[in-house]
Amino acid sequence: xxxxxxxxxxxxxxxxxxxxxxxxxxxxxxxxxxxxxxxxxxxxxxxxxxxxxxxxxxxxxxxxxxxxxxxxxxxxxxxxxxxxxxxxxxxxxxxxxxxxxxxxxxxxxxxxxxxxxxxxxxxxxxxxxxxxxxxxxxxxxxxxxxxxxxxxxxxxxxxxxxxxxxxxxxxxxxxxxxxxxxxxxxxxxxxxxxxxxxxxxxxxxxxxxxxxxxxxxxxxxxxxxxxxxxxxxxxxxxxxxxxxxxxxxxxxxxxxxxxxxxxxxxxxxxxxxxxxxxxxxxxxxxxxxxxxxxxxxxxxxxxxxxxxxxxxxxxxxxxxxxxxxxxxxxxxxxxxxxxxxxxxxx
Amino acid sequence: xxxxxxxxxxxxxxxxxxxxxxxxxxxxxxxxxxxxxxxxxxxxxxxxxxxxxxxxxxxxxxxxxxxxxxxxxxxxxxxxxxxxxxxxxxxxxxxxxxxxxxxxxxxxxxxxxxxxxxxxxxxxxxxxxxxxxxxxxxxxxxxxxxxxxxxxxxxxxxxxxxxxxxxxxxxxxxxxxxxxxxxxxxxxxxxxxxxxxxxxxxxxxxxxxxxxxxxxxxxxxxxxxxxxxxxxxxxxxxxxxxxxxxxxxxxxxxxxxxxxxxxxxxxxxxxxxxxxxxxxxxxxxxxxxxxxxxxxxxxxxxxxxxxxxxxxxxxxxxxxxxxxxxxxxxxxxxxxxxxxxxxxxx
Numbered sequence: 001x002x003x004x005x006x007x008x009x010x011x012x013x014x015x016x017x018x019x020x021x022x023x024x025x026x027x028x029x030x031x032x033x034x035x036x037x038x039x040x041x042x043x044x045x046x047x048x049x050x051x052x053x054x055x056x057x058x059x060x061x062x063x064x065x066x067x068x069x070x071x072x073x074x075x076x077x078x079x080x081x082x083x084x085x086x087x088x089x090x091x092x093x094x095x096x097x098x099x100x101x102x103x104x105x106x107x108x109x110x111x112x113x114x115x116x117x118x119x120x121x122x123x124x125x126x127x128x129x130x131x132x133x134x135x136x137x138x139x140x141x142x143x144x145x146x147x148x149x150x151x152x153x154x155x156x157x158x159x160x161x162x163x164x165x166x167x168x169x170x171x172x173x174x175x176x177x178x179x180x181x182x183x184x185x186x187x188x189x190x191x192x193x194x195x196x197x198x199x200x201x202x203x204x205x206x207x208x209x210x211x212x213x214x215x216x217x218x219x220x221x222x223x224x225x226x227x228x229x230x231x232x233x234x235x236x237x238x239x240x241x242x243x244x245x246x247x248x249x250x251x252x253x254x255x256x257x258x259x260x261x262x263x264x265x266x267x268x269x270x271x272x273x274x275x276x277x278x279x280x281x282x283x284x285x286x287x288x289x290x291x292x293x294x295x296x297x298x299x300x301x302x303x304x305x306x307x308x309x310x311x312x313x314x315x316x317x318x319x320x321x322x323x324x325x326x327x328x329x330x331x332x333x334x335x336x337x338x339x340x341x342x343x344x345x346x
Numbered sequence: 347x348x349x350x351x352x353x354x355x356x357x358x359x360x361x362x363x364x365x366x367x368x369x370x371x372x373x374x375x376x377x378x379x380x381x382x383x384x385x386x387x388x389x390x391x392x393x394x395x396x397x398x399x400x401x402x403x404x405x406x407x408x409x410x411x412x413x414x415x416x417x418x419x420x421x422x423x424x425x426x427x428x429x430x431x432x433x434x435x436x437x438x439x440x441x442x443x444x445x446x447x448x449x450x451x452x453x454x455x456x457x458x459x460x461x462x463x464x465x466x467x468x469x470x471x472x473x474x475x476x477x478x479x480x481x482x483x484x485x486x487x488x489x490x491x492x493x494x495x496x497x498x499x500x501x502x503x504x505x506x507x508x509x510x511x512x513x514x515x516x517x518x519x520x521x522x523x524x525x526x527x528x529x530x531x532x533x534x535x536x537x538x539x540x541x542x543x544x545x546x547x548x549x550x551x552x553x554x555x556x557x558x559x560x561x562x563x564x565x566x567x568x569x570x571x572x573x574x575x576x577x578x579x580x581x582x583x584x585x586x587x588x589x590x591x592x593x594x595x596x597x598x599x600x601x602x603x604x605x606x607x608x609x610x611x612x613x614x615x616x617x618x619x620x621x622x623x624x625x626x627x628x629x630x631x632x633x634x635x636x637x638x639x640x641x642x643x644x645x646x647x648x649x650x651x652x653x654x655x656x657x658x659x660x661x662x663x664x665x666x667x668x669x670x671x672x673x674x675x676x677x678x679x680x681x682x683x684x685x686x687x688x689x690x691x692x
Contacts, residue, residue: 031393032501035594037431037578038397038492040499047377048394051384052474052489054442058481085383096400096487128398134485135404141442141476141487143398146384153386155378232383248381 005105016131018105019112023126027091029147030125039127041092046147051082057137064188065181068107070209072114075140078235080122081213081288083146085233087154087221092127093119096141098134122215152227154292157248159230163293165253165312166228166302168217170263171238172270172277173207175284179273180205203265211288217308218290224301231292237283238311240335241291243321245314252319255312255333258326282323282333351451362477364451365458369472373437375493376471385473387438392493397428403483410534411527414453416555418460421486424581426468427559427634429492431579433500433567438473439465442487444480468561498573500638503594505576509639511599511658512574512648514563516609517584518616518623519553521630525619526551549611557634563654564636570647577638583629584657586681587637589667591660598665601658601679603672628669628679 010018020034032040041048055061055075063071080090095115099108119126124144184196198205213233221228230249234241238260246253260281270277293314294302302308312323321333356364366380378386387394401407401421409417426436441461445454465472470490530542544551559579567574576595580587584606592599606627616623639660640648648654658669667679 031497032499036501036503037428038395038434038490040432040494041394041396042496043389043394045391048387048389048491049384050387050438050440050474050489050491052440052442052476052487054444054476054478054485054487056444056478056480056485059444059479082383086386088384092396094396094398094489096398098400098402098405098485128396130398130400130487132400132402133405134402136482139400139402139444139480139485141398141400143396143440143489144384145394145396148386150388151377153378155382157382 003106007099007101007103007105007108010105012131015105015108019108019131020126025125026123027125029091030127033125033127034129039092039094041127041145043147045150047150047153049083049086049088049146049148049153050143051079052141052143053078053082055140057139062185063138064185066209068110069114072111073118074209074211075142076115076118076122076124077211077213077288079142079144080124081233081235083144084213084215084218085231085290086146086148087152087218087228087231088146088148090122090124090144090146092125092145094143095126095129097129098132098139100134100136100138103138122213154228154231156230156232156245159245159249159251159293159314160295161251161314161316162296163229163314164296164299164302164310165242165255165314166292166294167234167238167261167289167309167311168214168307169287169289170261170266171234171287171289172280172284173204173263173266174211174286175280176266176269176273177201177204177206177208180269181208201269203263204269208286211286213288214290220305224304226294226298226301228292228294231290234287234289234291235285237285238291239282239333243333243335245291245293246321249314250317252315252317253312253321254315254319255323257323259309259311261309349452353445353447353449353451353454356451358477361451361454365454365477366472371471372469373471375437376473379471379473380475385438385440387473387491389493391496393496393499395429395432395434395492395494395499396489397425398487398489399424399428401486403485408531409484410531412555414456415460418457419464420555420557421488422461422464422468422470423557423559423634425488425490426470427579427581429490430559430561430564431577431636432492432494433498433564433574433577434492434494436468436470436490436492438471438491440489441472441475444478444485446480446482446484449484468559500574500577502576502578502591505591505595505597505639505660506641507597507660507662508642509575509660510642510645510648510656511588511601511660512638512640513580513584513607513635513655513657514560514653515633515635516607516612517580517633517635518626518630519550519609519612520557520632521626522612522615522619523547523550523552523554526615527554547615549609550615554632557632559634560636566651570650572640572644572647574638574640577636580633580635580637581631583631584637585628585679589679589681591637591639592667595660596663598661598663599658599667600661600665601669603669605655605657607655
């Protein structure tokens with residue numbers, strides 16, 4: 001980077017103006033955007049859906065291998081993903097950041113370029129937020145707002161016994177991508193002259209650094225007139241999320257190992273770390289795929305999408321939460337996943 | 347504190363459940379609260395007003411003299427104040443926190459007890475949020491959501507020439523409170539055996555640690571059928587805020603020093619620091635009073651409230667932004683306020 005502009009040279013209000021001056025509101029529902037005490041949103045008879053996430057440097061991301069533009073993009077994706085997971089359409093975001101003085105205006109611009117790229121792709125307006133300093137590191141808090149026709153939202157607690165469990169895309173890639181980047185970071189810290197060669201791992205690394213929210217799946221479901229009986233996004237790993245749906249819906253489940261969607265690139269990469277790809281698919285987080293249940297009557301329609309896998313079905317609560325392996329063994333699903341597989345007592 | 351429970355003993359989901367298990371939703375508009383991918387809000391034909399703020403330990407607050415319960419209360423107040431400043435009614439909040447491992451469950455409970463106390467006082471529901479760890483310190487991000495009848499919100503940009511400038515309550519107290527607490531902190535760090543005696547300064551310290559949002563003023567205005575022509579809350583100091591209104595409304599202003607609302611306790615306290623009380627009232631932040639403009643026709647009605655002061659009026663832009671001192675000198679108002687008073691060139 002050729003120039004470095006200190007944030008202090010703009011001041012707080014100058015920085016906000018610099019970062020937001022080119023915003024053009026895309027949604028008719030965005031009545032008042034950045035620049036007042038609050039944003040005003042008109043949902044024209046629809047209901048609002050609101051979600052918020054915080055991303056903390058050193059906890060949720062490592063700037064040593066996360067380009068700021070990707071970080072900005074992902075910060076938006078993580079939040080609109082929650083809105084899609086309610087079967088709603090994201091319309092606005094509010095972005096708070098806190099930054100230490102090690103960041104320049106150019107660095108913040110990079111981050112915002114990713115934010116605006118995601119806003120464009122998902123059709124959401126940035127309508128407000130707060131910019132402040134931190135004692136250490138970069139902290140991001142995004143609130144996403146969406147809209148939905150009254151009472152058409154889909155919760156986690158409404159799955160029914162016998163419903164099919166569906167997963168979009170493939171799982172575990174982001175986790176393996178993280179393992180590669182952490183390994184390369186360690187090598188680099190030990191010897192800064194070694195250049196990493198991650199070209200062949202671009203798929204899994206892309207899964208971590210450039211996730212997309214599954215807007216297309218929500219559109220497919222709507223087109224096919226399928227209303228999921230329950231839904232959530234997969235941020236913490238399939239095991240953890242299906243346990244949420246089971247607990248909230250007061251049901252059990254059976255998931256089949258052979259049905260888990262695993263990309264060939266992820267499988268190959270997992271073997272390099274001598275890790276079971278199934279374990280990654282079950283417990284690796286940050287894929288931002290959708291997990292949802294549908295009525296069995298919708299099975300034929302679901303098969304029209306190559307990007308949705310039926311991985312099991314919901315059972316009564318007494319049958320607990322199980323995974324059936326390829327060798328036909330039955331294990332309890334635990335939120336800790338692959339490093340805590342526990343043989344069923346039977 | 348007798349017991350200390352490590353947050354790690356609960357885990358992330360356990361902590362969220364622990365903190366949110368007693369929530370009872372107060373607003374009919376809160377359809378889905380904590381515990382799903384997103385909250386769902388139905389504004390029943392009203393518009394949503396949304397605002398968000400971030401509070402960072404060491405930047406916005408110092409836990410050495412800020413009780414956690416007060417911090418929780420104030421975090422909510424700061425945000426609902428922005429909603430009132432749009433002339434709207436706050437209805438929901440979303441709370442994200444990031445905490446380092448130096449905080450125990452009991453400490454987080456203290457913070458939440460303040461959050462819930464404020465939610466009760468202002469009638470808002472906590473409907474979601476994210477709890478994560480930080481590398482250092484305590485970071486709070488709150489998004490407040492409010493509602494208002496369509497197009498009845500009040501912006502900063504709509505003041506008219508000749509409108510009267512009004513301020514609620516009194517100004518500068520929170521700033522002087524901060525000076526006392528910073529001084530006591532310094533004394534304590536030099537000699538921990540000296541106990542501070544701040545009893546006589548309870549008013550100004552309370553202004554800093556226990557601010558309230560001016561719900562009562564919004565209710566008064568509604569009762570009197572007064573719609574402010576512009577409004578914002580005073581978080582950065584009157585000088586800074588009136589400049590926002592002037593800039594956004596493309597106008598100038600005249601403010602009279604003798605009209606500035608100054609509490610006797612603040613005046614006395616300011617003299618102890620050999621600071622001009624007027625300077626504090628102009629530039630001290632964090633009072634969370636309301637600054638608004640009204641049509642001259644509403645003057646008689648405004649005088650019915652003892653808690654609202656008319657401090658000046660809006661002029662055309664060419665007349666710039668001025669304060670008239672008690673000695674009838676005219677100074678340009680600057681955002682830096684009291685340490686940057688600049689004699690008018692004339």
